[in-house]
Amino acid sequence: MTAFEEFGVLPELGKATDELDWTLPTDVQAEAIPLILGGGDVLMAAETGSGKTGAFCLPILQIVWETIRDLQSGKPSKKGGGTAGAVAPWTMSFFDRNSALAVTPDGLRCQSREFKEWHGCRATTGVYGKAKFYYEATVTDEGLCRVGWSTQMANLDLGTCRYGFGFGGTGKKSNNRQFDDYGEAFGKADVVGCMLDLQRLEVSFTKNGTALGVAFKIPENLRNDTFYPAVVLKNAEMLFNFGKSDFKYPPGNGYVAVCQAGPDHSAPNPLASPAANTAASKPAPNAPQAIIIEPSRELAEQTYNQIEKLKRYITDPDVRPLLLIGGVRLEEQKAELQKGIHIVVGTPGRLEELINSGLVQLTHCRFFVLDEADALLKQGYTDLIDRLHKQIPKITSDGCRLQMIVCSATLHAFEVKKMAERLMHFPTWVDLKGEDAVPETVHHVVCMVDPKIDTSWQQLRQSIRTDGVHDHDNIHPTNLSPETLSQAVKLLKGEYCIRAIDQHKMDRAIIFCRTKQDCDNLEQYLRLRGGQRYSCVCLHGDRKPQERKQNLEAFKRQQVKFLICTDVAARGLDITGLPFMINITLPDDKCNYVHRIGRVGRAERMGLAISLVSTVPEKVWYHGEWCKTRGRNCNNTNLTDVRGCCIWYNELNLLGEVEEHLNITIQQVDKSLEVPVNDFDGKVVYGQKNLNKGTGYVDHVEQLVPTVRKLTDLELQSQSLFLKRLKV
Ligand SMILES: Nc1ncnc2c1ncn2[C@@H]1O[C@H](COP(=O)(O)OP(=O)(O)OP(=O)(O)O)[C@@H](O)[C@H]1O
Numbered sequence: 001m002t003a004f005e006e007f008g009v010l011p012e013l014g015k016a017t018d019e020l021d022w023t024l025p026t027d028v029q030a031e032a033i034p035l036i037l038g039g040g041d042v043l044m045a046a047e048t049g050s051g052k053t054g055a056f057c058l059p060i061l062q063i064v065w066e067t068i069r070d071l072q073s074g075k076p077s078k079k080g081g082g083t084a085g086a087v088a089p090w091t092m093s094f095f096d097r098n099s100a101l102a103v104t105p106d107g108l109r110c111q112s113r114e115f116k117e118w119h120g121c122r123a124t125t126g127v128y129g130k131a132k133f134y135y136e137a138t139v140t141d142e143g144l145c146r147v148g149w150s151t152q153m154a155n156l157d158l159g160t161c162r163y164g165f166g167f168g169g170t171g172k173k174s175n176n177r178q179f180d181d182y183g184e185a186f187g188k189a190d191v192v193g194c195m196l197d198l199q200r201l202e203v204s205f206t207k208n209g210t211a212l213g214v215a216f217k218i219p220e221n222l223r224n225d226t227f228y229p230a231v232v233l234k235n236a237e238m239l240f241n242f243g244k245s246d247f248k249y250p251p252g253n254g255y256v257a258v259c260q261a262g263p264d265h266s267a268p269n270p271l272a273s274p275a276a277n278t279a280a281s282k283p284a285p286n287a288p289q290a291i292i293i294e295p296s297r298e299l300a301e302q303t304y305n306q307i308e309k310l311k312r313y314i315t316d317p318d319v320r321p322l323l324l325i326g327g328v329r330l331e332e333q334k335a336e337l338q339k340g341i342h343i344v345v346g347t348p349g350r351l352e353e354l355i356n357s358g359l360v361q362l363t364h365c366r367f368f369v370l371d372e373a374d375a376l377l378k379q380g381y382t383d384l385i386d387r388l389h390k391q392i393p394k395i396t397s398d399g400c401r402l403q404m405i406v407c408s409a410t411l412h413a414f415e416v417k418k419m420a421e422r423l424m425h426f427p428t429w430v431d432l433k434g435e436d437a438v439p440e441t442v443h444h445v446v447c448m449v450d451p452k453i454d455t456s457w458q459q460l461r462q463s464i465r466t467d468g469v470h471d472h473d474n475i476h477p478t479n480l481s482p483e484t485l486s487q488a489v490k491l492l493k494g495e496y497c498i499r500a501i502d503q504h505k506m507d508r509a510i511i512f513c514r515t516k517q518d519c520d521n522l523e524q525y526l527r528l529r530g531g532q533r534y535s536c537v538c539l540h541g542d543r544k545p546q547e548r549k550q551n552l553e554a555f556k557r558q559q560v561k562f563l564i565c566t567d568v569a570a571r572g573l574d575i576t577g578l579p580f581m582i583n584i585t586l587p588d589d590k591c592n593y594v595h596r597i598g599r600v601g602r603a604e605r606m607g608l609a610i611s612l613v614s615t616v617p618e619k620v621w622y623h624g625e626w627c628k629t630r631g632r633n634c635n636n637t638n639l640t641d642v643r644g645c646c647i648w649y650n651e652l653n654l655l656g657e658v659e660e661h662l663n664i665t666i667q668q669v670d671k672s673l674e675v676p677v678n679d680f681d682g683k684v685v686y687g688q689k690n691l692n693k694g695t696g697y698v699d700h701v702e703q704l705v706p707t708v709r710k711l712t713d714l715e716l717q718s719q720s721l722f723l724k725r726l727k728v
Pocket of ligand 1: 024048408409573576
């Protein structure tokens with residue numbers, strides 16, 4: 001049995017993890033997998049490279065596989081859903097309802113937590129014929145309720161069409177959008193009696209047993225229709241009694257409980273009948289069970305690839321994942337969707353496009369995953385996430401609750417907490433190291449770049465092309481103005497980058513620049529300085545999707561040594577055994593420091609991250625909404641406060657913010673970029689596992705031997721001491 005199987009993972013998945021060399025679950029996997037398998041919503045905050053992707057992919061694959069297997073074998077749904085089977089035919093329907101309205105498994109309580117819109121539901125059975133029927137609905141929470149009767153033709157927003165007759169908590173009755181005063185207001189703990197007289201064609205209501213009079217005359221043309229108990233709620237909850245329990249206020253006067261209507265007077269709701277349920281529980285080919293949203297194409301592709309690897313031994317039925325990202329032809333994706341898919345991994349834009357056009361259906365989605373959730377929210381996708389979440393039924397047609405999984409190494413952002421409160425259902429935090437921790441495997445240092453002390457920039461024969469911010473400034477080595485020093489820092493950073501590479505004999509590193517232009521300039525400079533020696537490619541938003549993909553592949557396959565990128569690659573990218581990372585400039589967002597340096601030191605391998613930090617302010621581009629070209633060929637070097645496109649970037653402040661955030665002082669190295677030999681360095685090889693530390697599963701017994709021996713000796717000594725004392 002593999003270690004993963006001990007956590008409840010299928011043997012087929014266990015076999016795949018074994019092949020990936022995942023001997024033991026990581027801490028976050030050990031915590032999160034059982035929670036997800038158990039049906040919970042999870043917020044996963046664990047350090048970079050700790051295996052969060054596997055922590056959600058494994059249980060999702062397992063549950064999705066089990067679901068399709070059950071569907072194919074015609075096995076009934078695991079959890080009751082109001083109308084599943086004919087055991088309790090008089091319940092509120094699990095299927096004939098709006099998505100944001102939840103029905104409890106016994107089918108007798110409806111709840112909607114949506115506070116802006118109304119969400120409705122109808123019962124599983126209706127009544128017809130010349131008789132008088134009654135049921136009770138009790139308000140069990142604050143909020144707005146409207147309850148009554150509707151025919152199958154009615155929409156679920158009771159009282160807003162000709163076929164629905166409702167009585168609302170504000171003391172209004174409504175039919176066909178005609179809202180009139182009626183009876184009196186009702187609220188929490190009140191019991192509304194709903195009466196349908198099909199002899200006189202009248203609808204009436206009672207409040208706590210008090211008759212409120214006839215509310216509606218049913219039009220003659222509806223005489224032969226079947227009427228169903230119906231409700232519509234806005235952030236409210238109601239409990240229904242169709243007569244299985246004693247009524248609180250028995251109606252008398254010839255009215256009978258709806259559940260006592262015999263076969264001549266009752267009919268199943270076709271939209272909630274077992275036949276409809278079976279159809280509803282069979283997903284359309286384009287209705288996935290899981291939707292995983294990633295903030296970048298590269299990450300989406302990576303997660304998709306991980307799913308492919310993990311599902312390798314899962315067959316019969318096959319679980320089919322699909323990657324939905326921009327830059328791929330829509331036609332190709334449409335064709336795949338028609339073939340049938342179970343798990344969709346995508347970027348927000350393309351996903352929404354396909355969902356809105358009906359090419360992806362959300363009817364059977366039971367996992368909604370936001371990877372790098374704080375990035376998604378910071379990128380402005382809050383509304384999109386809310387919209388998608390709203391469209392997904394909160395309980396699937398086979399009676400399972402929608403599970404939401406949210407993860408990131410920097411999950412403690414305020415927006416994430418707000419979103420969790422809004423959308424998640426009693427989520428569990430898996431938060432192993434507290435806020436934004438850096439893995440012990442990442443050795444991160446800073447090197448100050450001070451153009452006043454290091455004046456070598458004045459004599460450079462070859463230098464990096466800079467961003468052109470100072471093209472119109474009077475910069476000259478004899479004039480140490482802020483502009484000159486800013487330009488000097490940019491030149492020096494090009495040199496320090498080369499020195500860092502040489503000093504550490506780096507043959508593989510990811511290098512982060514602040515802007516796309518900085519990336520291009522560095523790429524050009526490295527090529528100029530050394531062709532093969534400094535072979536490199538770029539990854540940023542201005543490069544075409546195909547080129548981005550090729551460049552990343554070339555770097556992963558070690559066909560080039562350096563990957564130069566903007567923050568588009570700061571998060572999630574997993575490059576096995578990457579030993580080095582260089583920050584040419586600190587990121588604007590302190591969380592991205594954690595993500596950037598987390599590209600190394602992953603999966604227990606050691607990594608070195610070097611950040612170059614300017615001691616003087618650097619004037620850099622900052623193109624706001626006011627920049628017409630959004631940066632392309634922009635030459636407005638004025639500062640933003642006069643609607644220009646430049647700012648003074650203060651890296652010392654940024655460094656302070658990062659240190660405060662992480663509650664550490666980052667080790668400094670001098671301009672030689674040599675990293676002093678200390679406990680961390682000298683004993684490890686960057687890119688390799690630290691064999692001096694930790695417990696490799698394979699030899700952990702051997703590692704523990706000396707400690708256990710020592711403990712045995714101590715135990716022996718204490719026992720002997722105790723015996724000696726007894727003798728005395
Ligand atoms: N149980 C395991 N044992 C060994 N390696 C693992 C295990 N789980 C995952 N890994 C490996 O660890 C690396 C990092 O995993 P992953 O990309 O999921 O990290 P992450 O926590 O999502 O990081 P980030 O926050 O940077 O996105 C991957 O190469 C993955 O294959």
